[in-house]
Amino acid sequence: MIRFENVSKIYPRSSRPALDGVSVDIDxxxxxxxxxxxxxxxxxxxxxxxxxxxxxxxxxxxxGHDLGTMPARQVPRLRREMxxxxxxxxxxxNKTVHxxxxxxxxxxxxxxxxxxxxxxxxxxxxxxxxxxxxFPHQLSGGEQQRVAIARAVVNRPxxxxxxxxxxxxxxxxxxxxxxxxxxxxxxxxxxVMATHDHDIVNDLRRRVIQLDDGRVVRxxxxxxxxxxxxxx
Amino acid sequence: MQARFLFSEVGSGLRRNVSMAISVVLxxxxxxxxxxxxxxxxxxxxxxxxxxxxxIQVSIYLCTADSRSPNCxxxxxxxxxxxxxxxxxxALPEVKxxxxxxxxxxxDRFKQQFRNSPIAGNxxxxxxxQSLRVQLNDPTKYQVVTQQFEGAPGVATVQDQEKVxxxxxxxxxxxxxxxxxxxALMAACAALLMATTIRQAAxxxxxEIGIMRLVGASNWTIRMPxxxxxxxxxxxxxxxxxxxxxxxxxxxFEEGVIQIALSQAFIGVSDVWILAPWMLLGVTVIAVVTxxxxxxxxxxx
Numbered sequence: 001m002i003r004f005e006n007v008s009k010i011y012p013r014s015s016r017p018a019l020d021g022v023s024v025d026i027d028x029x030x031x032x033x034x035x036x037x038x039x040x041x042x043x044x045x046x047x048x049x050x051x052x053x054x055x056x057x058x059x060x061x062x063x064g065h066d067l068g069t070m071p072a073r074q075v076p077r078l079r080r081e082m083x084x085x086x087x088x089x090x091x092x093x094n095k096t097v098h099x100x101x102x103x104x105x106x107x108x109x110x111x112x113x114x115x116x117x118x119x120x121x122x123x124x125x126x127x128x129x130x131x132x133x134x135f136p137h138q139l140s141g142g143e144q145q146r147v148a149i150a151r152a153v154v155n156r157p158x159x160x161x162x163x164x165x166x167x168x169x170x171x172x173x174x175x176x177x178x179x180x181x182x183x184x185x186x187x188x189x190x191x192v193m194a195t196h197d198h199d200i201v202n203d204l205r206r207r208v209i210q211l212d213d214g215r216v217v218r219x220x221x222x223x224x225x226x227x228x229x230x231x232x
Numbered sequence: 233m234q235a236r237f238l239f240s241e242v243g244s245g246l247r248r249n250v251s252m253a254i255s256v257v258l259x260x261x262x263x264x265x266x267x268x269x270x271x272x273x274x275x276x277x278x279x280x281x282x283x284x285x286x287x288i289q290v291s292i293y294l295c296t297a298d299s300r301s302p303n304c305x306x307x308x309x310x311x312x313x314x315x316x317x318x319x320x321x322x323a324l325p326e327v328k329x330x331x332x333x334x335x336x337x338x339x340d341r342f343k344q345q346f347r348n349s350p351i352a353g354n355x356x357x358x359x360x361x362q363s364l365r366v367q368l369n370d371p372t373k374y375q376v377v378t379q380q381f382e383g384a385p386g387v388a389t390v391q392d393q394e395k396v397x398x399x400x401x402x403x404x405x406x407x408x409x410x411x412x413x414x415x416a417l418m419a420a421c422a423a424l425l426m427a428t429t430i431r432q433a434a435x436x437x438x439x440e441i442g443i444m445r446l447v448g449a450s451n452w453t454i455r456m457p458x459x460x461x462x463x464x465x466x467x468x469x470x471x472x473x474x475x476x477x478x479x480x481x482x483x484x485f486e487e488g489v490i491q492i493a494l495s496q497a498f499i500g501v502s503d504v505w506i507l508a509p510w511m512l513l514g515v516t517v518i519a520v521v522t523x524x525x526x527x528x529x530x531x532x533x
Contacts, residue, residue, distance in 0.1 A: 050446075079448030090446075092439055103440075106237045107449035155447070 001159060001190045002026040002049055007058035008214075009044050018044040020214035021058070026192060028158070031185045033201050034194045035225055036211035042194035045211070046161045049192070050084060051075050063158055080108055083152030083160045083189075087167035089144045091136040097123065097147050098132040104151045122154040126180060142173035146180065153184055160184060162193040166200065174200060201225040241457040242464070248436050252429040253465050259425050260469025261476070263418030264511050268477040270411030271507050276499045277404040284397055290377045292317065292364040293388045299361065301388040309362075313386030321366055326376050329367045335360065361388060422515075423522045426466065430458050430526040441530060455527050462519040470515045474508045 003026070009019040019041045026032050034042045047053045048060050051067045060067045063081050070078065091100050098119055105115045123129055126146040136144050145165055152160055162181065166174035178193075178200045185191045195201065201208060201224060208223035209216060218227050246253050294314060295304035314332075321330045333341075338360035366377055374392040382390045434441065444454050478501050485498050 073451070076445075076448040076450045079446065081448075084446055090439065090443060092443065103443065104447040106234065107444045107447060107453050109234065109453070112234065112236075151443075151447070 001028045001030070001063060002192065003059075003061040004045070004048075005059040005061070007048065007055045007060055009041075009048060009053065010056045017056070017214050019048070019055075022211075022214070022216055023058075024209055024216060024219060026190065028190055029185070029188050031182065031191045031204070031206045032193070033204075033206055033208045033225075034192060034211060035196060035201060035208055036217075037196065040211040041214040042211055043163055044214075046084070046163050046192065046194055049159075049161060050082060051078060076108075080155060081158050083149075083155070083157040085145070085148050085152050085160065085162045085165045087164040089136070089141075089148045089168075091144055091147055091151075093136055096133050096135055097128060097139070097150075100136070100147055101150045101154050104154055108155070110155075118154055119150075122150045125153075125184075126150045140173075141169050142176060145169065145177055149177070149180060149184070153189065157189065159190045159192070162191065162195075164194055164196070166195065166197055171199060175203065178204060198225040238456055238460065242460045245433055245437065245457055245461050246465070249429065249433050252425075252432055253461070256422065256425055256429055256462070256465045257469045257472065259418065259422045260466045260515060261472040263415050263422050264470050264473035264515060265476050266411050266418055267415035267511065268473060268504065268507055269480075270408045270415055272477065272481065272499055272503060273404050273411060274408045275503050275507075277401055277408070279499055279503075280397070280404075281401065284393070289393060290366040290368065290374050291391045291393075292321075292366065292377075292381055293361045293391065294363060295386050295388045296358070296361045299388045303383055304386075304388055309386035314364075317364060317381065317384060317386065320380070321364065321377070324376065324380075326368050326370065326373050327366055328369050331365045331367075333363050333365055335362050338363065419518065422466070422469075423518050426462055426519060426522045427526045429465075430462065430523055433458060433461070434527065434530045454530075455524070458527055459520060459523045462523045463516055466515045466519040467512060470508075470512045474504060474511065477504045477507075 002024075004022050004024045007019055007022045008017050010017045022041070022045070034045060036042055044053065048055055048067070049062055051060075051062075051070065055068060062078065065074075065078055067078070092103065095103060101119045101122060102115050105118065110118075120129070120132070123132060126149050128143065128146050128150065131139065131143065136147065139147070145168075149160075149165075160181070165181070166177050169177065174197060181191055181193065182204065205222045205224070207221050208218065208225070210218035210220075210227065220227075294309040294317075295301065295307065297306065297308045299306070299308075318330055318332070321327050335358050339355065339357045342355055342360060368374065368377070371394050374394050378390045378392060381387050441454060481499060481501050481504055486500050
């Protein structure tokens with residue numbers, strides 16, 4: 001579903017590569033944690049998969065498309081196959097919960113009857129039924145992130161990319177959010193989640209890709225946050 | 233994209249950036265008003281040329297007993313002199329026709345032309361001398377007549393209308409040049425202001441743009457609200473300018489100048505209606521091009 005082949009990324013005006021020869025292969029329906037300290041290249045990986053950035057070297061393949069040769073006008077089509085969730089939620093403050101989720105469908109031209117059907121369904125999935133008319137500032141952090149997740153999955157994407165989605169949330173709420181992501185994963189959506197939250201990773205025991213200084217230092221199934229082979 | 237969604241986006245965009253929207257309306261209005269003035273002045277000149285060149289004449293005023301012209305030596309023109317002048321005129325190849333106008337006819341015509349003006353009451357028969365009116369094949373060749381008949385026996389003065397009109401046309405030409413140049417400058421201002429407005433609108437809506445790009449909205453979906461806003465706002469400016477021009481031609485020309493002077497020689501509201509669609513088209517093109525150029529850097533995926 002997502003394949004990085006020997007991918008390097010050097011940002012302009014930076015000598016050190018953010019990613020350095022990364023090769024990973026993520027299959028359809030997988031739930032993958034990308035872990036590592038700040039600046040290890042987690043976000044860069046997700047940005048490359050979303051084609052917000054282009055790789056300096058190597059090949060990035062997403063849902064069968066080679067992003068290196070993809071013309072710019074096809075990028076919107078690619079992004080309709082993907083959802084993305086961020087640490088800062090990125091909700092529109094002047095729109096209600098319902099409008100925020102509906103917006104994602106409106107701007108890609110979905111008809112009104114489909115929006116009226118999909119949005120309540122999705123809000124129910126993320127556990128926000130009854131809060132459709134609230135504005136983001138009337139919600140807790142966990143609820144705001146649920147709105148963002150609803151917006152990311154309302155178009156039934158094949159892939160959901162999450163960049164530290166629990167970074168602004170406390171422990172209990174974070175676990176709720178990750179369990180929600182787990183439920184979404186069980187419906188067949190491939191999930192890649194960048195995090196440095198030990199408890200979440202240890203709780204779910206999924207595949208862990210560990211980055212350090214732009215290199216993959218560990219890629220292990222059903223793993224914990226810390227490499228058991230290394231003495232901490 | 234659904235039309236209803238587009239218009240709700242346009243509506244919220246205009247509400248959030250209302251002061252800039254108003255400034256674009258006003259600057260577009262002023263620039264299009266000036267352009268309209270320039271083009272109307274040109275049409276006025278053309279209308280007048282068409283009207284006058286058919287009628288333009290060289291008038292040879294004949295001596296009367298109390299004529300002040302030194303050439304007359306205080307004696308009225310004789311029938312023999314009059315016949316001689318008429319014969320010589322008809323012999324010239326440049327001359328198309330010669331009409332004689334008696335003092336009574338001159339008086340009647342003056343009364344008719346200035347019927348709404350108070351000066352008509354002070355004029356009596358005999359104040360305007362009898363004349364020979366010469367129509368030329370080419371009105372610009374008036375010197376031929378002037379040179380030959382100025383100072384001929386029985387001729388008081390030779391007056392050529394082309395000389396007066398050409399001065400008038402030169403003035404109109406300069407008004408046109410000035411107004412169009414000013415309009416071009418104002419149109420440049422309008423385009424720059426549109427660019428600034430779009431930049432500001434894009435900044436105000438940076439969150440929305442970010443989300444649209446993230447969820448895969450097409451470039452046209454992102455552009456359309458901005459584009460539509462600019463077309464609406466600048467179109468409103470053109471409509472206001474057209475309104476001003478209509479008011480100007482209606483009240484100044486149709487109900488003003490024409491009432492006290494000659495009739496068909498002036499422009500009217502219909503001339504504004506001919507210009508209006510072109511102004512609207514021009515401004516729309518400016519708005520669309522400015523929007524697309526300005527938005528390019530916000531759409532890099």
